[in-house]
Amino acid sequence: MDAQVRANVGVAAVSKRKPVRRRWPDWKSHVAMWILLALVFLPLGEMVIISLKSPYQYQAQPFGVSWPIAWATVVSNFQGGWQAISPYIANSLLYSGASLIGVLLLASFTAFVFARFRFAGKEVLYYAVIALLMVPGVLTLVPQYALVHHLGLLNTRWALILPYWAGGQVFGIFLLRSFLGGIAEEYFEAARIDGAGDWRLYWNIALPLCRPIMATLAILNVIGTWNDLVWPMVALAGKPGLENLTVGLTMFQQEFFTNYGPLMAGYIIASLPLLLLFLVASRQFIEGLGSGSLKI
Amino acid sequence: MVGWRNWAGIRYYLYLIPTFALLVVFGYYPPISAIYHSFFRWDGILASQFIGFGNYVRMLHSGTMAIAAANILKLIIWGLLAGILPALGVAELLLSIRSQRAQYWYRILLVAPIVVPGVVGLLLWEFLMDPNYGFFNTILAAVHLPTFLFFASPQQALYSFMFMGFPWISAVNVLILLAGLMNISRDLFDACALDGATWFQRFVRVDFPLIIGQVKLLIILGLIGGLQGFTAQLIITQGGPAFSTEVPGLMMYQSAFTYQQMGYASAIGLVMFVVILILTIINMKYVRTSVEYQP
Structure with a gap:
């Protein structure tokens, strides 16, 4: 009854009465968030703590901070980690970088063609591309290995880069076509009147306009290739020196099996490239990862 | 011309x-x-x-495949629960925070661990769950509680994979669910408050029905990803001990790359694809679609 009356008299009456009692005060949410965040960061916290220890300090007290922190130990741990992990980081930078540039160019140009031109069979071709989003990794892993073997690309860098281009562009075309399709025709019409050809329309109009959505695509692509494990493991198994970071980390873990200081330091070093990217583009990370809903 | x-x-x-x-x-x-x-x-x-x-007949008669199928079923059910429920809780927590600035920073902090390579996450958890010197057993022993064998025990290994990642807050899922919650009109929340609805009543009658679309998406993504997943098993147990953590994806991998039985591996991959397709169609068709709120 009371609620009915209140709803009827509307906003004016509500503002006069005391604010509605809040059952869940803000500070409780903050406390809950901090507890949850502490648990989320616990393994990473241990990683940092152990990276500061010498073997003796680890034996004496494995999981707490060992005071005083001996900086000579820290330096030697991180030097050991860096020596073991840096070649793999260099390889991964190459694989992820090459993948990224190729995917951005291929996806943006093809999406531009699909979005802004009319030609026979366009929709059929577009759906032929998008259908590949339904093909899961388990179906392609084995025949792709045989394929790469027959092409003579096994144990070469192309064994990673070419499939990354092929696979990465599919989602990119999907993402960018809908975005480019939504841009007003006036932009392109104006450029056409000024005598711009297809290439100039793409390079000077479409590409700058879809920069924000390309950032999203870039982040998702880098996270995907940076973390890829199974394909590099089988495609590069026969040639030491080409391993990417993830494969290198599994080997590194066996190498430093009981020497936890450099091991954890190596894990930290392995996280730095994406950490740097995250620091300059945290907003794009959040938008990119949140756009997972676009995948279906 | x-x-x-x-x-x-x-x-x-x-x-x-x-x-x-x-x-x-x-x-x-x-x-x-x-x-x-x-x-x-x-x-x-x-x-x-x-x-x-x-190859298909062989798969049907394979005892290992039966174990792997049962294991992946358990892991998927757990994965869906652990992937969605904590994320839903955190999304509601974030929604309840008044300060947009604080909310933004919490989101940043939740997403930040994604910079750590996934393999490092797996290796760290394996390290913390070491039966002899691990973090968890050290603590349990210190307070005189029974310790666990974790991945070393056929009875505990599968559940150890489930425990990994505690408290199971998937930042991506939080972002997707929070986006759904933030799309709900403030007027509805105000109306609930005016009507004196408890938080739980509001969640059941307003929040959840209006983000069912996002939940459905997470179910589909969880099914697709969960069924195919075998990286953790590949790195930590290779399916052991005694096949207790064998999963179909790992069987496919081992058939292809350990035993060079690529035909059999292709058949396993194809069956997994068909199962994924059927589950996705069922989910799209029969799980109730989002309730549209019209002001």
């Missing part, structure tokens, strides 16, 4: 050549090859011998 008109049409197809050249080789060929070779005994390189449904 006619030549020019032809060129005008043809150039669009030329523009698509780089994309389709890559897709024909690395996009369309592999799945077709998988279907074809699933009917062969195939070492992936030279020898291939047609054996009809031999």
Whole structure:
């Protein structure tokens, strides 16, 4: 009854009465968030703590901070980690970088063609591309290995880069076509009147306009290739020196099996490239990862 | 003139050549090859011998596959619960925070661990769950509680994979659910408050029905990802001890790359694909779609 009356008299009456009692005060949410965040960061916290220890300090007290922190130990741990992990980081930078540039160019140009031109069979071709989003990794892993073997690309860098281009562009075309399709025709019409050809329309109009959505695509692509494990493991198994970071980390873990200081330091070093990217583009990370809903 | 008109049409197809050249080789060929070779005994390189449904019959009679299927079923059910429920709780927590600034920073902090390579996450958890010197057993022993064997025990290994990642807050899922919650009109929340609805009543009658679309998406993504997942098992247990953590994806991997039985591996991959397809269609068709709120 009371609620009915209140709803009827509307906003004016509500503002006069005391604010509605809040059952869940803000500070409780903050406390809950901090507890949850502490648990989320616990393994990473241990990683940092152990990276500061010498073997003796680890034996004496494995999981707490060992005071005083001996900086000579820290330096030697991180030097050991860096020596073991840096070649793999260099390889991964190459694989992820090459993948990224190729995917951005291929996806943006093809999406531009699909979005802004009319030609026979366009929709059929577009759906032929998008259908590949339904093909899961388990179906392609084995025949792709045989394929790469027959092409003579096994144990070469192309064994990673070419499939990354092929696979990465599919989602990119999907993402960018809908975005480019939504841009007003006036932009392109104006450029056409000024005598711009297809290439100039793409390079000077479409590409700058879809920069924000390309950032999203870039982040998702880098996270995907940076973390890829199974394909590099089988495609590069026969040639030491080409391993990417993830494969290198599994080997590194066996190498430093009981020497936890450099091991954890190596894990930290392995996280730095994406950490740097995250620091300059945290907003794009959040938008990119949140756009997972676009995948279906 | 006619030549020019032809060129005008043809150039669009030329523009698509780089994309389709890559897709024909690395996009369309592999799945077709998988279907074809699933009917062969195939070492992936030279020898291939047609054996009809031999690979599929073998899969049906494989005791290991039965174990792997039961394991993946448990892992998927757990994965869906652990992937969605904590994320939903955190999304509601974030929604309840008044300060947009604080909310933004919490989101940043939740997402930040994504910079750590996934393999490092797995190796760290394996390290913390070491039966002899691990973090958890050290703490349990210190307070005189029974310790666990974790991945060393056939009885505990599968559940150890479930425990990994505690408190199971998937930042991506939080972002997706929070986006859904933030789309709900403030007026509805105000109306609930005015009507004196408890938080739980509001959640059941307003929040959840209006984000069912996001939940459905997470279920589909969780099914697709969960069914295929085998990285953790590959890194930590290789399916052991005593097949207790064997999963179909790992069986496919081992058949192909340990035993060079690529035909059998292709058949396993194809069956997994069909299961994924069926689950996705069921989910799309029968799980209630989002309730549209119209003001």
